[in-house]
Amino acid sequence: MEIISSFLILLILFVVLIIKLGVKIVSQADIYIIERLGRFHRVLDGGFHIIIPFFDSVRAKLSVREGLVDISRQQVITKDNVNIMVDGIVFLKVFDGRMAVYNVEDYKKAISNLAMTTLRSAIGEMSLDSTLSSRDQLNAKLQMALGDAANNWGVKIMRVEISEISVPHDIEEAMNMQMKAEREKRAIELNAQANKEALIRNAEALKQEQVLQAEAIERMADARKYEQIALAQGQKAAMEAINEAALSSHAGLEFLLANERVKAFGELAKNTSNDKILVPYETAELIGSLSVFKEFLSPKKAKNKESAEQGEI
Template sequence: METSMVFAIAIIFFALIVIVKGIKIVPQSDLYLIERLGKFNKVLHGGFHIIIPIIDNVRAVLTSREQLVDIAKQSVITKDNVNISIDGIVFCKVDDAMQATYNVVDFKNAIANLAMTTLRAEIGGMDLDDTLSNRETLNAKLQSELGSAATNWGIKVTRVEISDISVPQEIERAMNMQMEAEREKRAIETKARADKEAVIRKAEAFKQEEVLKAEAIERMADARRYEQEQLAAGQQEAMRLINISMMENEKAAEFLLAKDRIAAFRALAESNSTDKMILPYEVAQMIGSTSVLGDAFFKGVSNGATNNA
C-alpha cells in the first residue's frame, strides 16, 4: 500500500514537472526559438504557449526591440592621407529570429566588425573635408552597406550614426587657421560688395537728383514762357482794343495820355525829393511852345547872318 502511494505521488510529481515544462509564457518584447529534437520547429511570440517537454527545447531567447551596436573608436586614413579617429553606433533589430540564430554566431559582433570594415573603405575614398562635412552622406552609405549584409542574418539595420570624428592637433590648428582666413576673406568680400552697392546707390541718387532738377528747370521755363505768352497776348489784345477805341473816338488818345500824365504827377508828388517843381499842363504846354518859337527865331537869325556874310 505504501509502495503504491509513493508511486502515485511520483507520477503526480512527474506530471506536474511536465506541465510546468510544457507551459511557456513569452513576454511581449521577446522571441523564443523552439527546436524539436534538435531541429528548428517554430518561434514563439508574446503570449501563452504550450510545448512538448523533453521533445521541444528553447534554443534561444531574442528580443524584438531595437538594439545598439557600438562601433569601437578606430584609426582611419582618408584619401588625402590624414589619420583620423572615428567611432559610431548602429541601430538594429531582429527581423527573423531563425536566421539571427542559425546564420550567424553573434550578430552584434558581426555587425560591429562589418561596420568597422565598411567605415575604413568608405573613408579611404573620401577627403578629410568631405568626411567632416558630409557626415549624413557617410551615415547613409554605411546603413546601405550594413543593411545588405545584415539581411542574410535576419537583422534589419534601422540607422547608423557617426558619433565622433577626431583629427590630429596639428591638422586641427591648420583647419582653424584656414577657417579664420576664410572668414576674413568673406568679410572683405562682403565689405567690398557693400561699398560697391553704396557707390552705385549714391550715383543713382545723384542721377535722380539731377534728373529732377532738370525737370524742375524745364517746368519753370515752360511756366515763364507761358506767362510771357499770356502777357504778350494780353498786351496785344489791349493794343487792339485801344486802336479800335481810337478809331471810334478821337478823344481816346488824349484820354490815355492824360491818364499817364496824372499817374506820373501822382508819383512825382508822392516822392520825398525836394528838387522838384510841379506845373500845370497848360503852363508846361506854353513853355514848350515858347521853346519851339525861340529855337525857330534863333535859327532864322543865324541863317540871315550867314547869308549876309
C-alpha cells in the first residue's frame, strides 16, 4: 500500500510538472519565442498555449508594447567646433520577435550604441545655431538612420527625441548677448517701421481732410449758386407779379410803398445814434414842391438879368 501511495504521489507530481511545463498562458502584451530541441519552432502570442515538455522550451520573452531606449549623455562637437552635451530617447516597438532574438544579441543595446554614433555624425555636420534651432530636423534624421538598421532586427523606430542640449557657460553668455542685441535691433526696426507707418497714415489723413474740405467748399459754392439762382428767380417772379398788380390797380402799389416806408422807419427807430432827423411824408412832399418851384423860377430870373445887362449897354 505504501508503494502504491508513493507511486500515485509521484505520478501526480509528474502530471503537475508536465502541465506546468506544457501549458503556457501568455499575456496580451507579450510574446514567447519557442525552440524545439534548440531550434526556433514558433512564436506564442497572447492566450492559452500547449507545448511539448522537455522538447519545447521558451527561448525569450519579449514585450510588444512600445518601449524606450535612453541615449546616454555624451559630448559632441558641432561643425563650428563647439563642444556640447547631448542626450535623448528612442521610442521603439518589436514587430518580429524571431528577428529581434536571432538577428542581434541585444537589440536595445545595439540601438542605443547606433543612436549615439548617428547623433555624433549628424551634429558634426551642423552648426551650433542649426543644432539648437532645428531639433525636429535632427530627430527626423536620427529616426531615418536608426529605422533602416532596426528593421533588420525586427524592431520599428517610432520616434526619436533629443531631450537636452547643453552648451558651455561662456558660449551661453555669448549667445545671450547676441540674442539681446538682436532683440534690441528688432525693436529699433519695429519702432522705425511704426513711425514710418504713422507718418504715412497722418499724410494720408491730411490729404483726405484737404480733399474733403475742397469738396465741402465746392458743395457750398454750388449751394450758394443754386440759392442765388432761386432768389433771382423769386425776385423776378415777384417783380412780374408787382408789375401785373400795378397795371391793374395803383392801390396795391401804394400799399407796398407804404409797407416799405414803415419798415424803413422801424429800422431807423432801432438805431441809437443822435445824428438823425425824421421828416414826415407831407414835409418831404412840400420840400419836393419847393424844389420844383425853384427850378421854375430860375429861368425867369436868368432872363431878367440878361435884359438888364443889355440896357446898361
